[in-house]
Amino acid sequence: MSATQNTPDTPDAGGPIAANDPIDAQLEIWRLRDAVIGAEATAGALRARLAEAEHTIATLRRPATRRSRAAGRVVGLIRRLPVSAEGRTRLEASVRSTLARRS
Amino acid sequence: MTPPPSVSILTPAYNTGVELARRLAGSVLAQRADWEWVVVDDASSDTSGIDEVRRLVGDDPRVTLIRHDANQGIVGATATALAVASGTFVALLDHDDELHPDALADVAAAIGELDDVDVIYTDEDKIDEAGRHHELPFFKPDWSPERLRCQMYLGHLMVIRRTLMEDVGGFRAGFDGSQDHDLALRVTERARRVHHIPKVLYHWRAVPGSVADHIDAKPAAHDAARAALADHAERLGLEADVVDVRPGVYRLRRHFRDQPAPVVSLIVPTRGSSGVVWGRRRCFVTELARSLVEHTSYPSWEFVCVADADTPRSVIEELGEILGDHLVMVPFDEPFNFARKINLGAANARGEVLCPLNDDMEVITADWLETLVGFLREDDVGMAGAHLLFADGTLQHAGHCYFESEATHLMLGRSPTDEANRHTLFCDREASGATAACAVIRRDVWDEVGGMWETLSANFNDVDLSQKVRLAGYRIVVSPHARLYHFESVSRDPQVHAWELDALYGRWRHRMQVDPYLNPNWADHRAQLIPPTDW
Numbered sequence: 001m002s003a004t005q006n007t008p009d010t011p012d013a014g015g016p017i018a019a020n021d022p023i024d025a026q027l028e029i030w031r032l033r034d035a036v037i038g039a040e041a042t043a044g045a046l047r048a049r050l051a052e053a054e055h056t057i058a059t060l061r062r063p064a065t066r067r068s069r070a071a072g073r074v075v076g077l078i079r080r081l082p083v084s085a086e087g088r089t090r091l092e093a094s095v096r097s098t099l100a101r102r103s
Numbered sequence: 104m105t106p107p108p109s110v111s112i113l114t115p116a117y118n119t120g121v122e123l124a125r126r127l128a129g130s131v132l133a134q135r136a137d138w139e140w141v142v143v144d145d146a147s148s149d150t151s152g153i154d155e156v157r158r159l160v161g162d163d164p165r166v167t168l169i170r171h172d173a174n175q176g177i178v179g180a181t182a183t184a185l186a187v188a189s190g191t192f193v194a195l196l197d198h199d200d201e202l203h204p205d206a207l208a209d210v211a212a213a214i215g216e217l218d219d220v221d222v223i224y225t226d227e228d229k230i231d232e233a234g235r236h237h238e239l240p241f242f243k244p245d246w247s248p249e250r251l252r253c254q255m256y257l258g259h260l261m262v263i264r265r266t267l268m269e270d271v272g273g274f275r276a277g278f279d280g281s282q283d284h285d286l287a288l289r290v291t292e293r294a295r296r297v298h299h300i301p302k303v304l305y306h307w308r309a310v311p312g313s314v315a316d317h318i319d320a321k322p323a324a325h326d327a328a329r330a331a332l333a334d335h336a337e338r339l340g341l342e343a344d345v346v347d348v349r350p351g352v353y354r355l356r357r358h359f360r361d362q363p364a365p366v367v368s369l370i371v372p373t374r375g376s377s378g379v380v381w382g383r384r385r386c387f388v389t390e391l392a393r394s395l396v397e398h399t400s401y402p403s404w405e406f407v408c409v410a411d412a413d414t415p416r417s418v419i420e421e422l423g424e425i426l427g428d429h430l431v432m433v434p435f436d437e438p439f440n441f442a443r444k445i446n447l448g449a450a451n452a453r454g455e456v457l458c459p460l461n462d463d464m465e466v467i468t469a470d471w472l473e474t475l476v477g478f479l480r481e482d483d484v485g486m487a488g489a490h491l492l493f494a495d496g497t498l499q500h501a502g503h504c505y506f507e508s509e510a511t512h513l514m515l516g517r518s519p520t521d522e523a524n525r526h527t528l529f530c531d532r533e534a535s536g537a538t539a540a541c542a543v544i545r546r547d548v549w550d551e552v553g554g555m556w557e558t559l560s561a562n563f564n565d566v567d568l569s570q571k572v573r574l575a576g577y578r579i580v581v582s583p584h585a586r587l588y589h590f591e592s593v594s595r596d597p598q599v600h601a602w603e604l605d606a607l608y609g610r611w612r613h614r615m616q617v618d619p620y621l622n623p624n625w626a627d628h629r630a631q632l633i634p635p636t637d638w
Contacts, residue, residue: 023450026450027446027447027450027554029553030449030550030554031553031557032553033550033552033554034555034556034557034571036553037552037553037571038556038610041570041571041574041611041614042609044614045608045609045610045611045613045614048613049613
């Protein structure tokens with residue numbers, strides 16, 4: 001896939017375009033309707049990104065508890081165990097789900 | 104006063120085997136939600152199974168056992184159970200099947216989250232007599248009304264708000280074998296919301312002689328299904344015939360006997376290019392025109408040809424000879440922009456229905472336009488797409504789908520008769536989008552969404568159009584019964600630019616993370632056989 005390029009100039013980015021005949025006028029109406037729906041869609045996408053970012057920061061700011069610190073130590077020990085990657089993943093998931101159930 | 108339970112499980116039973124009864128009861132007693140269970144023994148001659156249920160449930164106040172003196176069949180037995188049920192919702196559980204331990208807890212969670220939900224269904228699999236899972240599960244789409252017109256895909260577990268079930272009168276007599284399909288059609292016609300839980304929460308027993316084991320086990324069920332679908336079409340005012348597709352798969356084929364077919368404007372962008380198909384060189388647009396004239400049965404269409412300035416004069420002359428009065432020429436003298444060409448063609452079209460159509464196509468099914476335009480006669484269908492095949496007969500397009508936020512084509516490159524996931528490819532179905540290589544769209548919908556986004560000059564303009572149509576509240580339907588060849592690999596450079604993806608995701612990323620019509624468990628092929636539960 002190619003590197004990012006600038007988006008080509010688009011009619012919806014500028015001011016009104018003079019319409020000299022019915023076909024041009026029709027195309028102009030469609031461009032404007034598309035731009036309105038596109039703006040609504042973009043707003044929706046931005047709201048979703050904002051919610052995601054707020055959730056992330058809330059998670060990062062959650063204070064460490066004695067339980068989460070203990071779980072961290074257990075996970076650290078599990079990672080040193082001579083078990084398969086699959087087994088390690090399963091054990092870690094088990095610790096995390098136990099923690100989630102109790103918190 | 105004690106509040107009613109969330110869910111009443113209704114089980115009509117007849118001559119249930121002891122072991123199956125033990126597994127059935129075990130699966131109900133393992134449920135972790137607020138439930139009651141109403142079992143109606145429909146005058147069994149062998150009561151050992153129902154006696155086993157009685158022994159297992161003891162004096163559990165949540166369980167009600169009723170016995171019919173005379174056999175009334177599944178319709179009558181379910182009606183008896185419904186009459187005594189007190190739950191806010193009722194769940195249908197056959198006497199030889201099993202619930203997953205999470206079934207009712209997940210259903211109760213959905214009920215708690217969705218105030219307006221009236222019908223809930225889950226994924227399912229099939230088990231043998233010992234409870235072994237012997238077939239990949241059925242990974243269903245989210246609510247897909249068109250697919251329900253093709254097959255009883257809601258299946259099990261189906262949970263219905265009790266008042267709605269009572270309003271429609273429960274199962275109807277005379278629909279034995281397809282009484283559940285008939286019920287699903289009637290309740291979903293009235294439901295405010297139909298919700299899908301994409302988890303395998305029901306195990307359907309396939310024993311020799313059962314429908315689960317072989318769809319043709321009860322031939323009368325097909326007659327009942329056809330009657331249920333015909334009734335459904337009549338209730339909704341759909342002018343359609345019920346047609347058999349495969350055992351257990353049907354089709355509501357819309358017809359135009361009672362009202363004239365609207366004019367369709369086929370909008371064909373071209374520069375008159377040629378390529379080799381099946382060993383022979385062809386000019387794509389003239390061969391398309393010939394194929395339309397010779398093989399399209401639809402009575403009223405025009406061919407709006409948006410031709411680049413460098414289109415050979417001989418090609419335009421030949422189009423005139425082939426198409427006669429069908430042809431409308433629209434010259435295009437700008438740098439390549441597919442979306443702009445389609446918009447320009449649409450602005451010059453007179454049809455009530457618009458059909459963007461690539462020039463590198465060839466008709467396979469003569470009634471492809473009747474099939475597609477027929478869907479648009481329902482007000483909430485905005486767009487309909489065909490199944491397109493590569494020259495080698497494999498699938499190029501059977502609807503867009505979004506997988507890990509990327510837009511792709513469902514079952515790309517597979518056989519068009521692949522039976523995967525309970526005959527998905529044989530069913531008319533809702534999809535997240537349809538390719539603009541061949542799609543019909545009502546002119547009023549096109550006007551409402553502003554046609555195609557011209558910024559996306561080459562790629563993804565159809566993904567954007569589909570999203571706009573769905574954001575405006577319309578369904579998009581794709582049909583295997585409208586089929587054309589699309590010689591895409593021969594005629595198109597598939598290069599995708601990063602700015603095109605940026606533009607698409609800038610608008611739609613949040614709506615492409617999950618595809619309602621692509622079950623996540625099917626899409627990523629994590630499907631695994633599940634070990635039997637030891638109740």
